[in-house]
Amino acid sequence: MFAQQTENPNQEEKQSLSLITETAEEGFEVAIQLARKGVTSTQPDKDVLFMLRDVYSKDPDALIASSQVIAIHFQTVAAANNYWRQENEDQ
Amino acid sequence: MFAQQTENPNQEEKQSLSLITETAEEGFEVAIQLARKGVTSTQPDKDVLFMLRDVYSKDPDALIASSQVIAIHFQTVAAANNYWRQENEDQ
Amino acid sequence: MFAQQTENPNQEEKQSLSLITETAEEGFEVAIQLARKGVTSTQPDKDVLFMLRDVYSKDPDALIASSQVIAIHFQTVAAANNYWRQENEDQ
Amino acid sequence: MFAQQTENPNQEEKQSLSLITETAEEGFEVAIQLARKGVTSTQPDKDVLFMLRDVYSKDPDALIASSQVIAIHFQTVAAANNYWRQENEDQ
Amino acid sequence: MFAQQTENPNQEEKQSLSLITETAEEGFEVAIQLARKGVTSTQPDKDVLFMLRDVYSKDPDALIASSQVIAIHFQTVAAANNYWRQENEDQ
């Protein structure tokens, strides 16, 4: 459903899920990973998911809804990382 | 509605619901369990749920909506576990 | 709209609404109760609610949406109870 | 859109909006009031709202969506009141 | 999309956006302002927005969805103001 992320190829989803990341950018990748994980937990058949993606990726409502799920997960990941405050700012 | 989880067969839903888990991965399983629990509390008839699942599992909107419910529960579970920070990081 | 809960028959909705529970399981029941309360506050006519429930309980989207409302209330109840941490864990 | 609340007739919406209440029950009333306030801020014409309510109150999706808005506001009100913890419990 | 607010004519949206308000009532106005700002950031053409508003303001689902966006922003504004606790209460 969600586009496959290939930026963290070493991060195996099943074995080492962690909310802690070094940067906000990486945290956003985790949020996408979590959103995808929620979909595959409901529909594990990758062939069905592939068929649906064709319809889905051209449906604005589905795209926005996906963005919303990512946003909810990003809230979680950002809180887990204390918003990456110390990393970037002295605030 | 949500795919049956079989990874924690010893965790009886009714008797020992706990938000505290050792890993984020297990926490995600609890989030899925809670989402499923919300559905069955509204429609307890498993035959009806089974019929609906056929329609449902091929509907991108329903899949994304399910992922969203899981995301909301995962926020709760992650907060309950202090985001599994101490486990993985010194942050 | 939401299935009638009969597990806490002594808990009168109007007189003693409390977010504090002993277990996460009971907290989930309160979340269901709050979701139902939100529906009846908008449509108090129980006959109409009964008619709608027939349509509703066979609609996957409505079931997931209900599960989502429960999830939001469960966030509130879980926070109110400090996630039942002390009860189950030393964390 | 939302059913008119008559339980707090002395609480004028415009002049004395407060999130602080004595009980969770009253807090839920404030959440309903806030949800209604959000609707009327977008559609202030009470005649239109009245016409729409007829359609709306028989639509399960709209009822659940209303319940969701109330749930979000109830999160805010409950946090504002520290979940009415001291009032009811020693936790 | 959202009804124009005229109660704070001196508050220029672009120049002085602030989440801090003196009262909960004013905080609700900021939440409405933020919801409107989210819509105009996606569709800046005011003529299109005006056309859409005619359809929109008679659609219960859209009205409830708007109320939900306001509710989410009100959570933010209320937290920013520590729920206006000190102002109204000694809690």
Added chain:
Amino acid sequence: MFAQQTENPNQEEKQSLSLITETAEEGFEVAIQLARKGVTSTQPDKDVLFMLRDVYSKDPDALIASSQVIAIHFQTVAAANNYWRQENEDQ
């Protein structure tokens, strides 16, 4: 999907995503940027996104849904910045 933001041309999305901003106004821009990032992570093809935007920008439901995603991200950004309290207020 979301209107291109040109106010922070120097802020490269991929390289320097940060939740920390000086003002609430800038924080809202980051929320819009995050919402757009969620959409493009699911549908990276900019031509498809462009085609969809024509339909999308005239659909009230999609506009409100977009505003909602922005609202969720703004919660995150506002929390990250401690609601810009010290900047504007002594509260």
